[in-house]
Amino acid sequence: EAIKEIISFSDEASQYIPDEEPKMGYDKLQEAVLSVKRMKGFHDYIKEDYNKIKLLENFSKSEKVTLNRWTSKEKAKEYRDSLILELQEKVINPILQGWREYCYADTIKFVLPAVEYYHELRQKVSMLNFQDLLLKTSRLLRDYPEVRQYFQQKYKCLLVDEFQDTDPIQAEIIFYLAGQDVYEKNWQKLIPRPGSLFVVGDPQQSIYRFRRADIAIYNLVKGLIKKSGGEVLKLQANFRSLHSIGSYLNPIFEELFSSGQGKFQAVYSPMQTVWEDNPQYLSGVKQLIISKESNKSDTIRQDAQSIARVIRDMLDKGFELVRTEEEIKAGASTSVTYKDFMILLRYRSGMDIYTRTLTEHGIPFTVSGYASLNES
Incomplete structure (x- = not known):
């Protein structure tokens, strides 16, 4: 029945997928739909349990829908949301x-x-x-009311930051x-003390x-807090x-996130910025484009050179930035300084290329999160 539902959904959705692949490629849902279209040509292929599961897994990972890659944005939004x-x-x-x-039953038995x-x-060796x-903290608080009472008296208020990272x-x-x-x-039946x-x-x-x-977990706890007043x-x-x-960012997030509450996906919430751009000062999003034909090491070198040249150029030409009132009171100049720049890398590999390139351009720097001794 599940396979029938997926095939039925795919038959409808395929009508809104362009015949020619979009410039940025098909999104995840389009790829999943097209995989069904291909499989339908091999009826016996779908009969195999393994292939049925593979098909289901394609759709379990197809939350990402890019609206402008469909012939109907309204339909794409309906599918996504x-x-x-x-x-x-x-x-x-x-x-x-x-x-x-x-x-995994057999695997679990083995492990x-x-x-x-x-x-x-x-x-045996007294290690945790x-x-x-x-786990031991949770069980201690769960099974010993006197321990829970002691710590509640000691810590009357709890402030938890970055709650989306709570397991x-x-x-x-x-x-x-x-x-x-x-x-x-049962912690899910507990009502927090007012103000705690x-x-x-x-x-x-x-x-x-x-x-x-x-x-x-985030939504569950939010619901428990609301339920308790x-x-x-x-x-x-x-x-x-x-x-x-x-x-720049809001349209990107709007396409990636759902507009309604989902079990596995965050709800889209637009960023409401308050600071005006001043045409006299540097602002906005700039892109440094690198050729797709480059291999990984060439890409890193090109990227490092491009970034270093931009920093050097902005400093040499005296570009200016908007400063807050607090920064101005603290004596900050509107002119760009070295500490105004931060380079964020997705991976640690190749970080040494960036550091060497910055040194070649006479740009001082500090490195955080780099632990590879053999590349230093």
Whole structure:
């Protein structure tokens, strides 16, 4: 039945996929739909269980929909915001979960003795890993009301920042420390004491789903806070960025995020910038384009040279930046200085090329997060 639903959905969606591949390539959902179209040509291929699962997995990862790559943006938006999410939550994900539980049963049987052995070994030598610290703390607070009461009296208020990075065990600990009933063992039934819990988080920054710190936990805790009489405030104003940054990023985020609450995807929330761009000063988003034909090492070298030349040029020509009142009071000049620049790299590999290139251009720098001794 699940395969029939996917085929039916794909038959409809394929009508809105352009015949000619878009310049930036097909998005994830388009690729999944086209894979069904190809498979339909080989009926026996879809009959195999392995291939059915492969097809389902294609759609479980097809949340990304780029509106301008479809012939109908309205249909693409409908798929992104409701149809594909509903298909994933009600049909695809439950089947895949059952399949994985079936497949991994033998693997778990094989691995479990090693996990238990390692646990016993840590106990023998009086050592704990980070997961032990969380689990033992949670169990201690859950099973011993007097311990919970002691720490509640010691820590009357909890302030949790970056809450979107909180995993289920951390959420348990938070609610055991803030909950009114010290005898309640189910943390999801606990009601925080008035004024005991304050959390701040941005679900659009959630990147730790691989360790179960996902939108589901974020939304669950938000719901528990509201249910207990707490207040949820949405802060959308960005006091750091100029309007040109917001106008550049908002359309990108709008295409990537859902407009309605989903189990696995954050809801789109536009960035409301407050700082005006001043034409007298440097602002906005600039792009340094590197040829696609370049291999990885050439790309890194070209990128490093381009960045170094831009920094050197801006300093030599005396470019100016908008400064805040606080910066001006502290004696900051509007002229660009070395400390106004930050280079963010996705990967550590090749960082030595950037540092050497900056040195060649006479640009002083400090490096953070670089631990490769053999490349230093």
